[in-house]
Amino acid sequence: MVQSQITGNASEADEAARFQSKVDREIKIEPRDWMPEGYRKTLVRQISQHAHSEIVGMLPEGCWVTRAPSLRRKVQLLAKIQDEGGHGLYLYSAAETLGTSRAEMIDALHEGRAKYSNIFNYPVLSWADIGAIGWLVDGAAIINQIALCRCSYGPYARAMERICREESFHQRQGYEIMMSMAFGTKDQKRMAQSALDRWWWPSLMMFGPSDRESAHSSQSMQWKIKRVSNDDLRQQFIDMTVPQADYLGLKMPDPDLKWNEERGHYDFGAIDWAELKRVVSGDGPCNKERMTARVKAHEDGAWVREAAAAYGEKQRLRKQAAKIAAE
Amino acid sequence: MTAGHDWPLWEVFIRAREGLSHKHVGSLHASDAEMALQHARDVYTRRREGESIWVVQSTDIVASAPADKESLFDPADSKIYRHPTFYEVPDEVECL
Numbered sequence: 001m002v003q004s005q006i007t008g009n010a011s012e013a014d015e016a017a018r019f020q021s022k023v024d025r026e027i028k029i030e031p032r033d034w035m036p037e038g039y040r041k042t043l044v045r046q047i048s049q050h051a052h053s054e055i056v057g058m059l060p061e062g063c064w065v066t067r068a069p070s071l072r073r074k075v076q077l078l079a080k081i082q083d084e085g086g087h088g089l090y091l092y093s094a095a096e097t098l099g100t101s102r103a104e105m106i107d108a109l110h111e112g113r114a115k116y117s118n119i120f121n122y123p124v125l126s127w128a129d130i131g132a133i134g135w136l137v138d139g140a141a142i143i144n145q146i147a148l149c150r151c152s153y154g155p156y157a158r159a160m161e162r163i164c165r166e167e168s169f170h171q172r173q174g175y176e177i178m179m180s181m182a183f184g185t186k187d188q189k190r191m192a193q194s195a196l197d198r199w200w201w202p203s204l205m206m207f208g209p210s211d212r213e214s215a216h217s218s219q220s221m222q223w224k225i226k227r228v229s230n231d232d233l234r235q236q237f238i239d240m241t242v243p244q245a246d247y248l249g250l251k252m253p254d255p256d257l258k259w260n261e262e263r264g265h266y267d268f269g270a271i272d273w274a275e276l277k278r279v280v281s282g283d284g285p286c287n288k289e290r291m292t293a294r295v296k297a298h299e300d301g302a303w304v305r306e307a308a309a310a311y312g313e314k315q316r317l318r319k320q321a322a323k324i325a326a327e
Numbered sequence: 328m329t330a331g332h333d334w335p336l337w338e339v340f341i342r343a344r345e346g347l348s349h350k351h352v353g354s355l356h357a358s359d360a361e362m363a364l365q366h367a368r369d370v371y372t373r374r375r376e377g378e379s380i381w382v383v384q385s386t387d388i389v390a391s392a393p394a395d396k397e398s399l400f401d402p403a404d405s406k407i408y409r410h411p412t413f414y415e416v417p418d419e420v421e422c423l
Contacts, residue, residue: 032393079373086370093354102333102356159353166374305358309334312358 023224028154031097039223043153044098045114046225048105051091053117054084055109059293060124060286061133069127076173077130083170087163094155110295118276119202121284125195128181128188132195134174136203136241142167143237144207152224175244182248189249196245197253204268205276207234213273238266336385337363339370341377349381357382 015034022029029035058081065081068074092102108114119137124130145167148160181192208230211217220226228236238257245252256269279287334356340349352371357363363382372380391399407413416423 030393032390034393082373086373089355089370090353096336096354305334308358308362312334312362315359 020222023152023222026152026224028157029152030154038219039225040098042220042223042225043156044095044100046220047091047095047098047156048100048108049115049117051088051095051105052109052114053120054088054091056116056120056290056294057137058084059290060120060122061130064124064127064130067127068130073177080134080170080173083166087159087166090159090162091156094153094159097155106298110291110298112282112291115280117206118280118284119206120290121279121287122198122202123285125198126191128178128191128195129199131174131177131181131192132199134170134172135178135244136174136196136199137206138167138170138174139241140203140206140237142171143233143240147226147228147233150224150227156225178248178250182250192248193250196250200253201271201275204234204238204271205273207231207237209273209276210271235265238268242266334358334362337367337382338385338388339363339367340381340383341367341371342379343377345378349379352376354385360384 016036019029019034019036019039022033029039061077061081061084065074065077068077092105095105096102105114109116124133142164145160145164149157149164151157151160178192178195181188181195183189208214211229211231214230217226217229221229242252242257254269256267258267259265260267278284335358336354337357337360338354339352341352342349355363355366355370357366360382363384364380367380367382371377403409
């Protein structure tokens with residue numbers, strides 16, 4: 001323990017240099033390792049935001065469980081929503097290793113101090129939207145999360161690996177729904193096209209602002225919290241998704257979308273960043289509804305949490321008394 | 328809104344298959360041991376990832392300090408005679 005006394009005296013600059021060198025050599029940072037305060041803060045913000053997105057993401061789908069068109073679709077949707085609850089829990093745990101508490105994070109969400117993915121502030125109008133969410137929203141999330149599996153913070157990277165493994169069915173079940181709608185009756189096809197029209201642009205916004213505008217990007221890249229830039233991830237998503245829409249016989253709602261032979265990528269139209277800003281800052285179609293539902297669920301469950309805590313405490317005291325009596 | 332306090336934190340270990348040891352998979356909050364086991368089953372084994380679960384209250388784990396890593400583990404680096412490859416034996420002698 002002599003060693004810890006020595007390093008305890010090392011200057012902040014030495015520690016920072018050692019930290020960056022570890023990151024550069026692709027050595028993962030673990031919870032009790034020294035880390036710059038900014039790294040810790042950035043991770044808490046990003047991981048908790050990610051966790052909140054999983055939890056809030058259950059809400060738009062929840063109302064379709066009882067309206068699923070068949071038992072097969074119903075069990076798939078339930079399993080997907082259950083996964084999202086689980087993913088939220090993995091991520092909250094990862095954030096807690098950085099010294100924040102679950103209660104603090106949940107309060108921050110409910111009081112509007114923490115953000116969640118903007119995509120969940122849009123309404124889910126028809127069953128085809130459930131297909132579009134799985135195909136596009138989960139598709140975009142997977143692209144983002146695959147990059148995060150290589151994040152420098154160990155607990156976050158490990159949670160991401162697990163989530164990616166579980167999430168690929170989410171995207172496939174969404175595409176399967178889109179196939180039955182797009183290849184179905186005229187009305188079904190119209191619903192599928194309408195879902196694509198409404199979910200395409202918000203899905204592109206999921207990757208965040210353009211690299212030129214992104215406030216946190218360059219520091220996060222240096223710390224390897226972020227491994228691929230917003231614009232590169234977005235391009236990757238577009239290139240992957242356009243042929244999938246073609247297969248469905250659906251039309252992308254972007255007149256400027258076309259293959260650029262020279263770049264080897266699709267060119268696409270301008271994203272309406274003003275809309276993103278407006279919806280993020282609370283003025284989207286469903287912001288209020290989502291938060292009201294989330295807070296209500298939390299408050300309605302309060303008595304269960306209190307009862308369980310009281311029961312746990314009683315068990316603990318009983319065990320303690322029995323131990324003393326035996327001695 | 329009440330901040331409340333969190334239930335105790337538990338670490339979850341899962342034996343993926345018979346014959347393997349339990350491996351740390353993550354953590355969760357629960358009000359007692361029984362609930363911790365039930366939650367671990369729901370959160371970490373939705374796809375039959377395990378045959379057996381251990382839960383341990385996080386505060387009961389004693390861990391070495393990251394700063395002690397060198398003093399604890401580096402001395403083993405110089406003890407190469409603890410590995411079979413350190414010893415030179417003739418090729419023609421078998422079963423060594």
